[in-house]
Amino acid sequence: MYNRTRYETERLYLRILKPNYARQVLEYYKRNHNFLKEWEPSHPDDFYTISYQKDMMKYEYNLFKKRKLVRFWIIKKEDNKVIGNLCYSNIVMGNFKSCFLGYKLDKDEINKGYMTEAIRKTVNIMFDEYDLHRIEVNIVPRNTRSLKVMEKLGFEEEGYSKRYLEINGVWEDHKHFAIYNDDIN
Numbered sequence: 001m002y003n004r005t006r007y008e009t010e011r012l013y014l015r016i017l018k019p020n021y022a023r024q025v026l027e028y029y030k031r032n033h034n035f036l037k038e039w040e041p042s043h044p045d046d047f048y049t050i051s052y053q054k055d056m057m058k059y060e061y062n063l064f065k066k067r068k069l070v071r072f073w074i075i076k077k078e079d080n081k082v083i084g085n086l087c088y089s090n091i092v093m094g095n096f097k098s099c100f101l102g103y104k105l106d107k108d109e110i111n112k113g114y115m116t117e118a119i120r121k122t123v124n125i126m127f128d129e130y131d132l133h134r135i136e137v138n139i140v141p142r143n144t145r146s147l148k149v150m151e152k153l154g155f156e157e158e159g160y161s162k163r164y165l166e167i168n169g170v171w172e173d174h175k176h177f178a179i180y181n182d183d184i185n
Contacts, residue, residue, distance in 0.1 A: 003064060004129070009121045012114060013075040014086075016064055021082075022053040025073070028082045028106065029053070035107035039143065042169050067091060067130065074105070074118050083109045086122050088135070097133035099126065103146075110145060116152050123153070127181035134181070138164060138174040150177045 005016040017025065029036070030048055046052045063069035068091050074084040084105035091099040101123075105115050126132045137155060139146045150157075155177035163171035 003067065003070075007072070007121060007125060008077070009117050011077055012118055012121075013077060013080075014072040014118060014121060015075060016061070016070060017057060017073050018061055019054040019057040021073070022050050022057055024082045025057065026050055026053045028084070032104075032107050036104055037168055039104065039140065039167060041166055067093075070122075070126070070130075072118065072122050074114065076109070076114075082106075083114065084118070086118055088122070088126055088130075091130065091132070093131075097131060099132060099135055101135050101137045116149050119149065119153055123179060132181060135179050137177045139177065140167065140172050141175055147175070153179070155179045 003016070007014040026048065033048070044052070060069055060071050064071070069087065069089045070091070071085055071087040073082055074086070075081065076083050084103065086101060086103040088099045088101055101119070103115060103119065123135060126135060136158075137146075137150060138161070139150065141147075141160075156179070158176040158178050160173065160175055162173050164174040165172055
């Protein structure tokens with residue numbers, strides 16, 4: 001089964017990258033280390049190395065080939081710079097047809113509509129090409145930018161979970177959002 005790895009929007013390329021892009025991915029993470037720290041789980045000591053990024057990208061690419069995970073790297077058309085990613089993980093088919101979405105964007109590119117543009121496109125990809133019915137997003141309540149993105153895109157707020165995910169060493173409460181593809185038969 002063939003899985004496409006290249007998409008685009010008006011201002012962005014959305015790519016599923018192989019390990020040979022590890023240097024660009026590492027540069028993105030290093031550039032955004034302090035900015036992303038507040039929103040991410042703690043990383044292993046070797047996270048900021050080429051070898052770690054290559055291994056992770058190889059692992060994720062293998063999951064992509066099995067249609068279990070899709071990480072779209074966001075690349076600005078204007079300068080071919082990696083500015084973030086969206087990860088559709090825990091893809092479960094059968095009568096569930098659902099997954100989780102997580103995303104992150106470069107500190108210098110927020111509030112420009114890039115994430116809204118990328119999520120809009122990739123949600124359609126996941127519904128149309130992966131035949132999913134539901135995509136869930138979980139957001140720390142103080143992340144007002146992400147909450148606004150969910151609102152703009154029409155994700156429904158489904159609930160609230162206390163101590164839902166460990167973020168930077170702390171168990172954080174999260175708001176649950178989902179969007180549905182009611183056109184699937």
